[in-house]
Amino acid sequence: GGIITQTPKFLIGQEGQKLTLKCQQNFNHDTMYWYRQDSGKGLRLIYYSITENDLQKGDLSEGYDASREKKSSFSLTVTSAQKNEMAVFLCASSIEDSTQYFGPGTRLLVL
Amino acid sequence: GEKVEQHESTLSVREGDSAVINCTYTDTASSYFPWYKQEAGKSLHFVIDIRSNVDRKQSQRLTVLLDKKAKRFSLHITATQPEDSAIYFCAHNTNTGKLTFGDGTVLTVKP
Numbered sequence: 001g002g003i004i005t006q007t008p009k010f011l012i013g014q015e016g017q018k019l020t021l022k023c024q025q026n027f028n029h030d031t032m033y034w035y036r037q038d039s040g041k042g043l044r045l046i047y048y049s050i051t052e053n054d055l056q057k058g059d060l061s062e063g064y065d066a067s068r069e070k071k072s073s074f075s076l077t078v079t080s081a082q083k084n085e086m087a088v089f090l091c092a093s094s095i096e097d098s099t100q101y102f103g104p105g106t107r108l109l110v111l
Numbered sequence: 112g113e114k115v116e117q118h119e120s121t122l123s124v125r126e127g128d129s130a131v132i133n134c135t136y137t138d139t140a141s142s143y144f145p146w147y148k149q150e151a152g153k154s155l156h157f158v159i160d161i162r163s164n165v166d167r168k169q170s171q172r173l174t175v176l177l178d179k180k181a182k183r184f185s186l187h188i189t190a191t192q193p194e195d196s197a198i199y200f201c202a203h204n205t206n207t208g209k210l211t212f213g214d215g216t217v218l219t220v221k222p
Binding site: 040041042043044045048058090092096097099100101102103104105 | 117143145147153154155156157160200204208209210212213214215
């Protein structure tokens with residue numbers, strides 16, 4: 001088995017602030033993903049990475065940057081937080097297009 | 112882009128009854144259809160999947176049916192229990208290998 005950890009668990013930011021979320025996995029999976037989940041909605045893909053130093057844009061990449069520093073870690077940066085923004089950011093990993101395993105999430109609130 | 116429509120936004124059943132959640136998709140190239148469960152305040156947890164080379168897959172009380180002609184797939188839960196109460200998300204892969212998620216079905220199992 002393995003585990004995905006996300007830090008921080010809660011993130012409160014100010015409008016216009018740059019915010020970074022981190023994800024680590026010990027499954028030894030090649031592919032990692034960042035999703036955004038808004039209340040009452042499904043998941044929307046922000047970025048994904050199929051190997052170290054690779055980055056692929058998802059449907060919601062505008063306003064975000066990502067970095068795959070090594071196989072086990074994938075970071076997401078909100079480049080300029082929007083006032084009243086509230087969402088959960090979920091990190092996942094998988095072997096190619098197989099089952100995705102999700103982390104516990106980072107809850108973002110922008111004041 | 113590719114879409115998946117999850118037909119039931121909420122579903123309420125009595126303990127012991129069956130629950131069925133239906134999804135339809137538009138991308139004829141889709142070949143992988145996973146289902147995820149999200150309990151209150153928690154992340155997504157994989158429950159079952161089906162690939163396009165079969166039209167039925169069962170795992171204990173869960174069965175997934177796939178109708179490729181109608182571009183429809185469904186999750187059937189038999190002998191429901193209160194711990195089945197959660198949000199269930201259907202998803203399917205796109206031609207780039209990414210997953211597209213439905214908006215979720217809130218299942219409530221009443222004792």
